Amino acid sequence: MSKWKHSFYNIDLNAEGYKKAKENEYYNVLMGKFAVIPKDVDLDSPPEELKGFLIPAEINQAEIIKGQQINAFEEQATHMSLLITVSSKCNYHCEYCFQGNHAHGINMAEETVADTISYIKREIDSNDKLKSLGVTFFGGEPLMGMNAIRKLSRFLLEYTKEKGLTYRAAIDTNGFFLTADISKELKEFGVVKAQIAFDGFEDFYNATRKAPKDAYKRVLKNIEDSEIPIIIRVNVTKKNQDEAKELIRYLYSLDSVKEGKDKVSIMRVSVYGGESDCNFTDKEWLQFREGFTDFLDVADASTLFKLPSAAPFGCTMLRKHNVVIGVDGNLYRCDRQSGEKGKEIGTIQEGIDENSDIDKAFRCSVLDDKCMKCKYMPICGGDGGCRLDYLEQGKNCSVVEGVFRQNMQNHLTFLAFRPRY
Structure with missing residues (x-):
């Protein structure tokens, strides 16, 4: 043998x-x-x-991976990721927003900011293995909570430097308030990238997002003027799938994308909480993605056709100390649950409640016998990369394999005449 x-x-x-x-x-x-x-x-x-x-x-590699996954739920990690919701207000009213109506949104209160700083300090101090901290500022529209971003960022920059940690921040914004001056300020605060979503050209954008007048043109100008790199995310639903293809090609024509400063990504978006004419079935989504071959002449293979990397699990928020901090000071496992009553796993004052049923459902292995015999398990983690979708809808094995196969074929075609080793 x-x-x-x-x-x-x-x-x-x-x-x-x-x-x-x-x-x-x-x-x-x-x-x-x-x-x-x-x-x-x-x-x-x-x-x-x-x-x-x-x-x-x-x-037996599968058993080793399962053991690593189980250990990763509990062990102190060298990197900690936090998503901080600094505002639940928003100047847009996107029809597919999982947060619903922002009419009664709030900005993070000064007391909550102070308690958030205390919470992060305790988390850093309690982990002697920690080497880096990543923070994403989230909303609502986070730039409506700019005062909280300023106070948190000043602390984070100073304290991570004092502790010898690498610090990087990001922001998920609609881009309306991301002026050149604001982008410069965010860059000084350690923000290394921003994500801005589009779902169509101006008429569709305005109708779907119910955005302020001239928002579409303003956001494109802000992207052009930004001092920080932008991930331009194309949100695709059944309603905009045809227009989205034209939009993708247009975005790849932008100078900032062609020069490599900004990137284009494509995201399947669903309306949660019931049936909707926006929502793709898994089969329909894979059929839409077949059209990505149309972009082989313009797309960057490292983004559009990216082959997923292996990890103990797909979502970073499954690690014990990686959490979503709500604008209300509650702790959550998923940004889609932030602010939702009954979905809390603790508070910034008390920390994580490890006996919470929600926390237990997120921080456990879901690898079954089928997973242990699957070649795609290292990139799926058993839940397809989204624990909340798994809990609500079950496994999506066909999508995981289908997306991989599409990306691999496009990758090979794109790189057919380029060295890969």
Whole structure:
């Protein structure tokens, strides 16, 4: 019996029918790497560069990954991620917004800001393994809570420097208030990227988002003038799928995108809480994504056709100390639950309630026998990358595999004449 074997997570690209793959070319889902593995490779003494693609015969990788996942729910991590909702107000009224009506929204109160600072300080001080902190400012529209961003950022910059931690921040905004001056200020506060969503050209944008007058043009100008990189997210629903394709091509024509400062991403968006004519079925979404081949002449393969990386789980908020801090000072596991009564897992004063049923549902392994025999498990984690969707709708195995296959084929086509190793 040979001492080494193929990794269970090797995908034989030729055998799987991928066009443009090289002879004997494999992709290892766990490592996120390509390699050519000769059929006559020595499985008793494999070449060093193929280790990982070839593993010791006695190793059960699935069991190791499951153990790593279970440990990751509890262990102190070297990186902590926090999503801070600084405002539940918004100047837009997007028809698919999961937060509903913002008419009674509030900005984070000064007392809550102070308590949030105390909470973060305690979390940092209690983890001697911590090396970096990432924060995303969220809303509502977070730039309506700019005073809270300023106070939190000044503390975060100073305290992470004092503790020798790397600090990076991001913001999820509609872009209306992201003027050149505000973007410069955010950059000084350690914000390294902003995400701004579009769902159509001006008429559709205004109708769907019920945005202020001239918002569409203003946001495009703000993107052009921004001192921080922008992820321009195209929100796609069944209602705008045709226009979205034209919008994607237009966005790729922007100078800031062509020059590499800004990136384009595409997101399936659903209206939660019932049936809607906006919502794709899984099959319909995969059919829409087939059209991504139309962008092979303009798209950056590292974004539009990105191959997902392996991780203990898809959502970072499943780690114990990564939480959503609500504008009300409550703690949540998911941004879609922020501010929703009964979905809290604790408070910034008391910390996480580990006996909370919601916290237990998020911080547990859902890997079953089918998962343990699936080549895509390392990029799925058992819940498809979204624990809330899993809890509400169950597993979405066909989408995970379907998206991977589409991205892989587009990747291979895009890179057919470019070196990959």
